[in-house]
Amino acid sequence: MHALWFQSQKRLTSQMPNGKEIEELLEAGFGDPAKYRAGLDLFHEARGHTIRPIPKELDSLLDVVFGDKETGKGGDMTVTINM
Numbered sequence: 001m002h003a004l005w006f007q008s009q010k011r012l013t014s015q016m017p018n019g020k021e022i023e024e025l026l027e028a029g030f031g032d033p034a035k036y037r038a039g040l041d042l043f044h045e046a047r048g049h050t051i052r053p054i055p056k057e058l059d060s061l062l063d064v065v066f067g068d069k070e071t072g073k074g075g076d077m078t079v080t081i082n083m
Contacts, residue, residue: 009043016046030077037066 009026013019025039040062049058059069067075 012047013043018042018046022046033066033075033077034071037062037069040066041069 013022022042025035028035067073
């Protein structure tokens, strides 16, 4: 599952103007939640969210997993890591 996700993600990011930056941030993985979250934000901004600005309610969903967007503190990645 993980291999297919990363393969698809790499294909999508390679088509983005800032794809290299996104790839580098996502490659940080769960070892650096703040970088990974920044990569997800850029990825979703380009490929997922169509509403601008992103509603706080939607953006804050990632806080549950990754913690505060600025500090990375307070999240719980238990479920995400084990998927």
